[in-house]
Amino acid sequence: MKLEISHITRYTYLDPVQGSVNEIRLTPRSNYRQSCYHHQIVTEPPSNMFTYEDFFHNRVHSFTVDKPHRELLIKMISTVVTHANDNTQQTTMSPEEERQIMQQDTFQNKFIEYLLPTSYTEFTPEIKAYSNRIPDTGISISDLIESIYTTINLDFVYDPYATSVQTTVGEMLKIKRGVCQDYTHFMIAICREKGIPARYVSGYHFVGDLQGGNADFTQASHAWVECYIPGTSCWFGYDPTNNCPLDWRYIKLGHGRDYNDIVPVKGVYRGSSFQNLEVTVDVRLVEGA
Known part of the structure; x- marks a missing residue:
């Protein structure tokens, strides 16, 4: 089945913060039971992404926001096709x-x-x-x-x-x-x-x-x-x-x-100790899939 995922993470701060360093693990895998056909991550304020694989082969996006900001928005959008019959255990062992x-x-x-x-x-x-x-x-x-x-x-x-x-x-x-x-x-x-x-x-x-x-x-x-x-x-x-x-x-x-x-999103920053986190997730079946 073809599914679309939207995952929005929004941090708001009482006072301006800066030096925000973040890691994101929000990239769907492509493997024997699913295929990721589209994937996009954007941030506000805009930032340059550095991408690598961690020890467990998870795709990681890392970025830094240096300028002062009172809100950090991270939006991930993906399209994934999943398969229905790839979880059957077959073994002839006793x-x-x-x-x-x-x-x-x-x-x-x-x-x-x-x-x-x-x-x-x-x-x-x-x-x-x-x-x-x-x-x-x-x-x-x-x-x-x-x-x-x-x-x-x-x-x-x-x-x-x-x-x-x-x-x-x-x-x-x-x-x-x-x-x-x-x-x-x-x-x-x-x-x-x-x-x-x-x-x-x-x-x-x-x-x-x-x-x-x-x-x-x-x-x-x-x-x-x-x-x-x-x-x-x-x-x-x-x-x-x-x-x-x-x-x-x-x-x-x-x-x-x-x-x-x-952890899907984690990071550190310099500034206000008060922050508010809001996460919105939407998973939809693509019509006609």
Whole structure:
């Protein structure tokens, strides 16, 4: 399906600021399940962009605004074509063979970034106890992953006011509430605790056709999990927030170990300590696609 994305970030400051240095990770990937045909980023005040790839091969745009300003606008517009049937796990290995591969040093060394805990996904005793509640013997890794995200979806309540961008999986477990970032971090922690390589993915989720054609609802960036299954040579996406594997509605921007690696917009500046952030996201299905 062909989808158009508009992502507008607006910072306003109480007093003029200057020396604003920023990094943007808002470029959709082109890979086996999606193709980015158009991509544009503009800023106000205007700036020159420096582009590079980070350690995880995410496209990064960096820019600096030196002159004093009381507002910074960053607008991204993209057109992406997604595919519907690229998330099917196909492996002829038995569950025992899958686990034998996962226990090999070569496998663990290859995926070490996505197997170790981070500050967001720490293996606390409580997290390990939760992981132990999910049976993992005698079933395929694919079935285990489905059991993990289904259990998480049933046990937690989506609540946009319960957590912050700094919330860890340990804190989420205490309150049993959170948003897509929290669900994603929690699933990553459980997968890694069980030896499954798992990474944090940022992007967008088109839901317009699920709203009866009504576009008058709040949209936002989204996050989900990609897991590597032995014997497939592929990463597969899962959305614990919506309790499902990925389909054509999902548009990937990038991935990393956790949210810190894939913050969409971040920067520093000199000036007023007071700022207001406004983010507007719009994902639309192109007519006739």
